[in-house]
Amino acid sequence: MMLRQTFLRLLPVVTVWLVGLSLISACTGQPEEPVYETSTATVTSTSSPTIIWFPATSTSTSYPTRQPEPTENLHPGVGDIYLRDDFSRPALWSSKNGVGGNITIVNNELTLALQEEKAYIASLFTSDDLSSASVEVTSNVTLCKAEDSYGMLIRASNEMNGYRFLVNCQGKVKLEILKSGKPYTLVDWMQSGQVLPGSPYQLRLRVWAVKDELRFFLNDVFQFSARDSIFQSGKIGLFARQAADTPITVSYSNLVIRSIDNDYVLPKPTPKPTATRRGQYQLINTPVPTGKP
Secondary structure (H helix, E strand, O other): OHHHHHHHHHHHHHHHHHHHHHHHHHHHOOOOOOOOOOOOOOOOOOOOOOOOOOOOOOOOOOOOOOOOOOOOOOOOOEEEEEEEEOOOOHHHEOOOOOOOEEEEEEOOEEEEEEOOOOOEEEEEEOOOOEOOEEEEEEEEEEEOOOOOEEEEEEEEEEOOEEEEEEEEOOOEEEEEEEEOOEEEEEEEEEEOOOOOOOOOEEEEEEEEEEOOEEEEEEOOEEEEEEEOOOOOOEEEEEEEEOOOOOOEEEEEEEEEEEEEOOOOOOOOOOOOOOOOOOOOOEEOOOOOOOOOO
């Protein structure tokens, strides 16, 4: 009975205490943090390029292999040796000494030496006249300067008439025709890769003559060609020509003449159009003919 009364007395107190406790708890409790919605970034996968370590190469277009063309034979139709001279017989060569120069044949060489200013001297081979042939001779220059020249006469009737193949001491070559001692230009001076300026110097001169075509070589290297029909045949000659007042000395050796095959046919020349027609020759020396062409 007494417990019941005591409980009833304490019930209001307990109730008030519980209510106060809840209020205190509500006032002193941590505020609830708001929850925000965050958008999640969408990760887009980026594909990296694939490395090709051994890329394929383009296949080149194949072309048919061009076969090398044979080297043109610039002295065709050459046959056997017709005549060879080692310059051991002086009687085979004219030995008339000119003004300011002399001709000697010693030690298998024909030597032409000039001392006077602008002198000219030549020696002719006394064999039969030649028409079509291939002629070779070795020249050996020991004294030579500037425009001094030397070389070969082709189809010559004498020292003053025929074709004259010149090599000068500046490394150039030229072709003239001599008519009564007057030189006319057929092929003007042109530089040759086979000739070094000055002296001493040795060359192998060669002329291929068939009908009206003449071809000229140094050390068997083609230099130029010309067509002319004034002189159809004649003798072989060797010469030296002084351009100034300095001496020139040149020796020749080992002459070889080869025949041209009878069945060889010279091709016809290709005509070249020209605007105007010039004279056949260009006069390069106008003085009255003398013994010094």
